[in-house]
Structures are given as C-alpha cells and as structure tokens.
Amino acid sequence: MDTSTAETAKLYREWARVEAHGSSLIYERLALAVAEDLAILEFLSKVEPVKRQPNLLFGALRWHNVPVDKPAVALAWLGEHQDAVLAVMRNRLTQTNEVARCATLLPALAPLPQPFALIEVGASAGLCLLYDSWRYHYTGSGVDRWVGPTKSPLTLSCITTGDVPVPQEVPDVLWRAGLDLNPIDAADPDARRWLQALIWPEHQERADRLDAALAVAAQAAPHIVAGDLVNDLPKLLDQAPTGATVVVTHSATLAYLDQDERNAFITLLADSGVHRLGAEGPRVLPHLTKQIPNDVDINGRFVVSLDDRALALAQPHGRALTWL
Ligand SMILES: C[S@@+](CC[C@H](N)C(=O)[O-])C[C@H]1O[C@@H](n2cnc3c(N)ncnc32)[C@H](O)[C@@H]1O
Known part of the structure; x- marks a missing residue:
C-alpha cells in the first residue's frame, strides 16, 4: 500500500x-x-x-x-x-439542507422587532429561510406548544430544556434572500435526488422531512444568489428593504471557512449594524463558545448565537434546544 x-x-x-x-x-x-x-x-x-x-x-x-x-x-x-x-x-459536492434547524433558531429570532428582512448565508436550497412555512411543536420543561400554520405539510418537533422563549407565532417576514457558493434549486429533480442520496441510509425521518420541505421550497422559490458570504454579502444587504429588521442567519456553514474568513464575516456584520443569528459547531466561533459555563457539555451540539451572545445549545439536526 x-x-x-x-x-x-x-x-x-x-x-x-x-x-x-x-x-x-x-x-x-x-x-x-x-x-x-x-x-x-x-x-x-x-x-x-x-x-x-x-x-x-x-x-x-x-x-x-x-x-x-x-x-x-x-x-x-x-x-x-x-x-x-x-x-x-x-x-458534485456534498450538500445538506436541514430544515429542522429552523426550530432551534426561531426562539432566538422571534423576539427581535418584526417584520424581518432575512438573509441566509450558506442557504443551500433555502429551506431555513422559510420559517413561516413550517409548523413547530415544542415540548419539554413544562412546554407543549404548537406554532405556525396548521396547513403546513411539515411539522418540526423540538424538545426544549430550560427557559426557551418559545414564540406564539411564526415571524412576519417582509423580504428574504439567500447566498450560497452552490445554490440548490429545490424545483430541480436532479438536485433533489442528489440531496436525498446524501442522507444516510437509516435516517428515514430526515429523508421524509427533506422531501416535504423541498416540495414547499419548490413552490415558494426563495431568491438565492450564487456567491461568497463575505465578498458578496454587502450587495445583498443593500437590497434589503427599509422598515424591516435585517437579520443575517447561518447554520452549519461557517465550518467551511478558515478562521480569518470567519472573523471577516463577523466583523462585516458588526460594521453593517444588522443582526447575526447562527447555529454552528462549538469550535467554529470560539469567542462565543467561551461564554458557555465549563460544566455544560458542548460536544456534538451547535451553539446558537445572536450577535455577540451565545444563547443556547442545539442538537445539530434541530431535534432539541437547551437555553443557557
Ligand atoms: C452544510 S450546508 C448548510 C445549509 C443550511 N444552512 C442548513 O443549515 O441546512 C453549508 C452550505 O454553505 C455553503 N457555503 C460554504 N462556504 C460558503 C461561502 N464561502 N459562501 C457562501 N456559501 C458557502 C455550501 O455551499 C452549503 O450549501
């Protein structure tokens, strides 16, 4: 060998x-x-x-x-x-788009002033831009709440621990756009089949969820621009309408960047005066992970952060959320 x-x-x-x-x-x-x-x-x-x-x-x-x-x-x-x-x-490239991450980002997003202008970087097929299309079921820690349109074909179930501020309603989104080096067209059968091929064989629940979410995204057709999340973000920020709170979201994306690029992204957002809401692995944004008490097990979890604060830990595929 x-x-x-x-x-x-x-x-x-x-x-x-x-x-x-x-x-x-x-x-x-x-x-x-x-x-x-x-x-x-x-x-x-x-x-x-x-x-x-x-x-x-x-x-x-x-x-x-x-x-x-x-x-x-x-x-x-x-x-x-x-x-x-x-x-x-x-x-082809390995690609994922896990819609259930919406359930772990929504409680951090909803308290901000609405309506929203949302920009997701690393949007893939844009499933995590469509917060208002999904129904949510939050349970645990004395919570049992359904949120979102009853007619949605997809319910995202999330187990909460701690004081999760579960919203009463899905947010009011005035405008939304995505940015991705390799956007996926949810209406393209080839692209859909490839995303499905990448789901691991025993993970049937994820495959079913992806199928249902892609069908919705194919109809909704969120606007997703091909580009880099640092170099091409300013142009997209300029397009956001006035009268809406601009929030740039990201999940499972900054791991693709080196540390200098991640710092450039964080600085760009801080300088732009818009909100940043993310869910990333614990080693991706160390300055935020440092805020988490040492006795909390962060392994295998995403850190949910808003601007410069770590707010929660999330199961990476959106099944559970622990408020810090
Ligand atoms: C693992 S997927 C996550 C997709 C989605 N955010 C989610 O949570 O399901 C990461 C995405 O980031 C995109 N990506 C990686 N580096 C990027 C960059 N520098 N600029 C824009 N998108 C990037 C990839 O093309 C991919 O679609």
Missing part, C-alpha cells in the same frame, strides 16, 4: 469509528470494507484528496441505486462501474 492509499484507508477507518458508529451501521460497515479493499483505495486515488471523503463516495453509490447495505456487492459493483462513480464524484 503506498502513502496515498494508506492515508485513504486510515480516513475511512476513522470515519467509520467517529462519524458513522452509532449513527449508521450500514455506512460504518461499508467504510470499514473500503478501508480493507486495495482496488477501491486505488480507485479513490484518481480523485483529488478533498473528494475522497466517504460521504461523497457513498452518495455517488446511492445515486446509482447501489445496495450500500451489502458492502461486498456494493464494492464489486463499484469495481465494474468506476467511470460512472467518478463522474458523480468529480461533478
């Missing part, structure tokens, strides 16, 4: 242990099988290192309807259809 294949084997073994274990037995087994298969490791050397990630390879297999729950069958198929898999891996 040369250095490159040995490194890829290590990547897949680590990924099986850290990412897949406890979340997807199917992917855990498949990643371990890849790590032991020299021919597949050599195949992976044909793509640039950043594209050797399990999520991309496994998404490409599912794109081709390969039975990923049978590692031997899946890898034999891959051995015979390398070009078809390479084409997907070279032309």
Whole structure:
C-alpha cells in the first residue's frame, strides 16, 4: 500500500469509528470494507484528496441505486462501474439542507422587532429561510406548544430544556434572500435526488422531512444568489428593504471557512449594524463558545448565537434546544 492509499484507508477507518458508529451501521460497515479493499483505495486515488471523503463516495453509490447495505456487492459493483462513480464524484459536492434547524433558531429570532428582512448565508436550497412555512411543536420543561400554520405539510418537533422563549407565532417576514457558493434549486429533480442520496441510509425521518420541505421550497422559490458570504454579502444587504429588521442567519456553514474568513464575516456584520443569528459547531466561533459555563457539555451540539451572545445549545439536526 503506498502513502496515498494508506492515508485513504486510515480516513475511512476513522470515519467509520467517529462519524458513522452509532449513527449508521450500514455506512460504518461499508467504510470499514473500503478501508480493507486495495482496488477501491486505488480507485479513490484518481480523485483529488478533498473528494475522497466517504460521504461523497457513498452518495455517488446511492445515486446509482447501489445496495450500500451489502458492502461486498456494493464494492464489486463499484469495481465494474468506476467511470460512472467518478463522474458523480468529480461533478458534485456534498450538500445538506436541514430544515429542522429552523426550530432551534426561531426562539432566538422571534423576539427581535418584526417584520424581518432575512438573509441566509450558506442557504443551500433555502429551506431555513422559510420559517413561516413550517409548523413547530415544542415540548419539554413544562412546554407543549404548537406554532405556525396548521396547513403546513411539515411539522418540526423540538424538545426544549430550560427557559426557551418559545414564540406564539411564526415571524412576519417582509423580504428574504439567500447566498450560497452552490445554490440548490429545490424545483430541480436532479438536485433533489442528489440531496436525498446524501442522507444516510437509516435516517428515514430526515429523508421524509427533506422531501416535504423541498416540495414547499419548490413552490415558494426563495431568491438565492450564487456567491461568497463575505465578498458578496454587502450587495445583498443593500437590497434589503427599509422598515424591516435585517437579520443575517447561518447554520452549519461557517465550518467551511478558515478562521480569518470567519472573523471577516463577523466583523462585516458588526460594521453593517444588522443582526447575526447562527447555529454552528462549538469550535467554529470560539469567542462565543467561551461564554458557555465549563460544566455544560458542548460536544456534538451547535451553539446558537445572536450577535455577540451565545444563547443556547442545539442538537445539530434541530431535534432539541437547551437555553443557557
Ligand atoms: C452544510 S450546508 C448548510 C445549509 C443550511 N444552512 C442548513 O443549515 O441546512 C453549508 C452550505 O454553505 C455553503 N457555503 C460554504 N462556504 C460558503 C461561502 N464561502 N459562501 C457562501 N456559501 C458557502 C455550501 O455551499 C452549503 O450549501
């Protein structure tokens, strides 16, 4: 095994242990099988290192309807259809859009003066721009509240801990726009199928939620501009209407940036005088994570922050929210 294949084997073994274990037995087994298969490791050397990630390879297999729950069958198929898999891996990026994050951002958003002009950076298909399209069910800590339109095809359930300021109503959104390096058109069947292929096999609830949310987004067609969240944000901020509170939101996005870019983003927003509302991993904005008491377990949780304050911890896929 040369250095490159040995490194890829290590990547897949680590990924099986850290990412897949406890979340997807199917992917855990498949990643371990890849790590032991020299021919597949050599195949992976044909793509640039950043594209050797399990999520991309496994998404490409599912794109081709390969039975990923049978590692031997899946890898034999891959051995015979390398070009078809390479084409997907070279032309596509891993992508997600988790609508349930709206449930963990809404309690921090709703108390601000309304109506809103919302800009989501890293908007993907724009599902987290459509706060007012979803129905929410908050439970826990003495709360049992339904919020939002009864006719919504999608209910986002969120378990609360602590003093979560659960709103009475969904917010009044006057204007909204998204910004993403790689916007997804929710009305494009190809794009929808790719997003679905990237959901891990046992995560049927997420797949169903994505399906329902994409159908709504296809109709609502939120305006999403292709661009970078630092360089292209000022232009979008200029378009926000007067008479609305401008809030720039982001979730699971700043991890894609290096620390200098994250600092530039935070400074840009502070200088613009608009609100920033985000949910990101605990290592992404260390100056906010520092505000969280040491005895609070932040591992595997997102920090929900508004401007320069950490407000809450959220389960990364929106299922639970703990107010600080
Ligand atoms: C993991 S997805 C999260 C999507 C959505 N915010 C959510 O919570 O479901 C991250 C998104 O950020 C976008 N992205 C990454 N770097 C970016 C940048 N510099 N400028 C704009 N968008 C970026 C990616 O294209 C991707 O759509």
